[in-house]
Amino acid sequence: MTNTKEQADTTDATGTTGGAPFDWRPFLRRWSGEWADSVLAQETVHEDDEAVGRARWLGFPPASEERIVAMEQRLGVRMPPSYREFLQVSDGWRHAGGSVYLLAGTAEARWHDNESGLADIFEEHLDEDSGPDERQEANLWRRGLQLDVKSDISHVLMDPEDVDEDGEWAVYTWASWRAAPPERYANFAEFMRDMHKEFHSLRSRPGDGEPEFVNDTTRELDARMAQARLDALRGDWGGAMAAFDEAFEYGRPGAAELGDQIRRLLREPCRGYVDESATVRRHGLEMMTGPAARMRVSADTYRYAPAGPFGEAVSRARESARWGDTDGAWRTFMAALPAWTPLGPDDLAPLGWLADPLLGPLITPERGRELLAMPRGGQPGEAPEPTAGLDPSGLAWLADPDQYGNRRPFRFVLVEGVQPQDLPGRLSDGDATALDDPMTSDEARHRLFGGVGEFSSFDDKALAAVGRAGPRWSFAYDGDPASFDAQRFVSPAAEASAGTRAVVVWSDLRSDSEPFFHLSVAQNGIEQYAFTYADGRVRRTGAIPAALDPDRFFGSGEDVVQAERPLLEAVTGEYHVHLPRHAIRQGRLHWLTTRSWTRPPADGESYVVVSMWRGGVG
Template identity: 65%
Template sequence: MTDTTAFDWRPFLLEWSAEWADSLPDDETRSTDDEAALRARWLGFPPASEERIVAMEERLGRRMPPSYREFLKVSDGWRHAGGFVWLLAGTADARWHRNESGLADMYEEYLDEDAGPEERREADIWRRGLQLDVESDITHVLLDPEDVDEDGEWAVYTWASWRAAPPERHANFHAFMRDMHREFHSLRAHRYDGEPVFANDTTRKLDAQVEEARLEALRGGWERAGRALAEAKEYGRPRAAGLGHQIRRLLGETHAVDFDGLVTDPRYAPELLPPLMAEHAAHSYRDDSTLTFHLRGAGDDVVSLAHTTLDQLRNGTYRYAAAGPFGEAVERARELARWGDTDAAWRALRDALPLWEPLGPDHLAPLGWVADPLLGPLLTAERGRELLSTPRGGQQGEAPRPTAGLDPGDLAWLAERDPGNNRTSYRFVLVEGVEPQELPGRLTEGDGTVLNTPATAWEARARALRDRRESSSHDDRALMAVGRAGAGWSFAFDGDPAPFNRWRFVSPAAAASAGTRVVVVWSGLRAWHGEPFFHLSVARDGAEEYAFTYTDGEVRSSGEIPRALDPDRFFGDAEGGAEAERPLLEAVTGEFGVRLPRHALVRGRLHTFTTRSWTRPPGDGETYTVIRIGETADPVEGTVAPDPRS
């Protein structure tokens, strides 16, 4: 509980008055009242006596709230409350609004029959509120006698039509006046030609607070720094917003984060332009007309860099770079993320943070990496807080407790529901002793297929559909993401496979296993359509060692299956289905010591390629459809024919 009645109004109002007087240009034309206020260095009026206050209360039929009452005892009204209220009511001018503005009718028009008490209360304030604005720029100030706290304080509501926002609530009259003092400062901080430098005890104190907040942020105390910067920003202090935006961006916030002019400084542009341009690219739909707003005041070099960075972000070629040991860690992290080990990539960045150096005195943390296609997906809210809590830039502090990894280190996570419950079928190939970039040579026809540039699953599928010129109802060529699957293993993963057809399915395990061992898993135990199924096959040196397929409630197997993978353990006594998926995946994990990187597959970007078909060639007499799309948008051609290889 805050005892607002204990606030000493006089020093605060005297300080405000002096700041106002010192901020006025000498040659400005002023009203008679403002000239008198300037000479007296006092924006207020003589104090109201207790008798005068009681008379006002009797006129209005209510005892005034404590903080407004105490204010009146120091000044019976106020000039220039903020930037848009030129005269604030004292005992003579305060009156019930009684919908004088007609705003109650306007608000009630927009209420529907489901409107709650709070919405109706907001509309009714224009009937019950005590009006304090006497002269203003179409700005209303109302004390609400029905919004009362435990101290008897009434909330204050302000509203201006030109702000295009709902009424703003202030906890009490004291809070309202504090906010108006901040508004006055914020407006004066933006100095125009001919105006005196706006410097006073308040600005000097806040500027020192900003500098201490910067050092505190570099020491890892981002929460304290954030609060101090937010306060200074409300007063319009330079540097406060630009520094605060850096903290907000690393917490995952993007709304109204533009780094407040720092982005146009050539020193900081390489770090701050990429996240700003990434946000623009995500929401601009190729309309770059708003770039001039973000780049106002920028030199030609910065504007050119902005457009270059935007082009790179749109075509996926942007690469974050940093100097020194931290830059070396960035390269290691990118290589790890490239093959799916996002937890190790994050550790590489985190461990090098103490070695990071700012580009200048207004740089709090590395930021360009959040726009990097490979590194950006590493950022989570928890990791953002961990980064901000890590001492850096030559400052000392206590290192934070490391955040938990995002990958469970197994295969069993595939049995969990994803947010949209879309992962009901998937397949993957695990190859031992082979690097991920070698997988196309084992899972394609050996036609020189190379890996596509890293992309999200959605981007990769969209690109594949856009580039596809031919498809066959008989072929099942998988678009697979690749990476490392643990010590000594690589994977190829397809999270959106075609329907499983056990009569035509051919496991790629044997063909891919020359000189090594290959594991193939295809699960549809939670498939929306058709019978649940599960396939496992293991091959070594070009020959299948063992395999089983569960479908139609039956298991078909071959070879000597290890006890840990025996399908009878999973499908023996029960009907089989989704309940068998997790233990099956746990068994595969235990047997081969493999894992799949959940975060990289779900949120990250990985290399992809298209495999050879997972189905056998058509037999004699079997027909299939081939659809070819001409490069010049020729009509689709449908063909039904026997297998041309028969």
């Protein structure tokens, strides 16, 4: 597949505006002068380069109209406009980027006609599934006009069959040592602009003893970067990123990291190498170095703790996030963001937030744009419109398919008037009175099943995420429950409800399983009412409120799968509770392991005990 570089409608560092006629003479003069200054400043200069450098001209005399027409007659086709205009200023070019030492003028341009044998190589990789674009690409090496005369095994071809509305031919470059598909440029002017950028990028990293690469272009780019930093802090992140990206293409120091700070908040791939430990050092709790900082980030133990009022807001946001209120945490963070102060001149946003295992999952691309649009660091500007929350109200979202289109079973316990950290004492066995550290569901299950343990076929201990289900309720949620066994099931509602109320819901109404739904409510240690739909019928106990009467949801002959959403809406309305979707599916929460949801084996009932340890099963 071809890499494409489209022409942007922006003004680049050469003063050329994309979409307008290209002014070749000042562009080539600037390039030549920059090249000459950099080459002549070196201790050792090749004789040919010294002569070109002193002339301060990488090109040749301009080609006359007669000479251009003669070339066109020789080749049997009129040249595209930008290449024609280039020839009228310079009949060829030296040092086009880093690997093309001589670019063709009127005398050297010729049809490639598979001289390199690359058409055969590319065609070998074609098969019956190859599309027309791939076949066109392979045929390029037979039809293209070759412009490279001397190069480091690099090819530059113009394609007479890839023509735009202005008559411009696309330019393709390819080098075997690059291990990449051919790169496409919209026209010859675009190609030459990119070669100028490549020249800058290569010279921007001088070796030991070499002079610093400084000229009008680098000064213009650095000035734009300085302004872009201010623009970014004022909320104009789009314009700032364009400036950083342009500077990056010219190889300006720091441009990649500045642009990547924005990309990280947008959840986009970074263009440069980002040192995670540097992020921690700059934005984090303490000044750590090297492997220690990276270890803390990778182990999910890093804690973002800036100083001052902004840091206090971050602490409050973390407290909200750890119990599932990710929307509240985000609102707290955004309200305090204008008070954030950069720790250095290259800080555009509080990236330490991303490295924090509790706070990082709150960032979505939409929220990243909101953050970037908020004026901060003492800069003026208007606050953006807040993004919508990630969590729907209530419980009905549990009936939605997941991101893969699957409907999954779930169960949860709600306890009124109890803090989440108190749930282990109500739901767990023995001395398990503390919650596990915040982690994802995958991490929690790996921790449970990755070590020593003993599991009984009669045991059904739920691994449950814990948090707040509203102002007055806490929850323990299991999104991967075992199979429901109506004969042995024991609701945890009664034991959880000592001195308060508890609600238990267990649902699996998927069409590809034996559907069931259970609801039980207890108060002060006594079950008040319950019902279970299984095997096509309802079993009930106690005085069930009219809003939750199972006859409203089962018994009409309709598909029972459709009963799940209205049932969850009814529970929401009766108890005014909700579960935080984003925290449960994508965030980190505290976890506990409940006591068994099934009764012990009765006399005469057999069961299996499996002992597990790292490395085997017994």
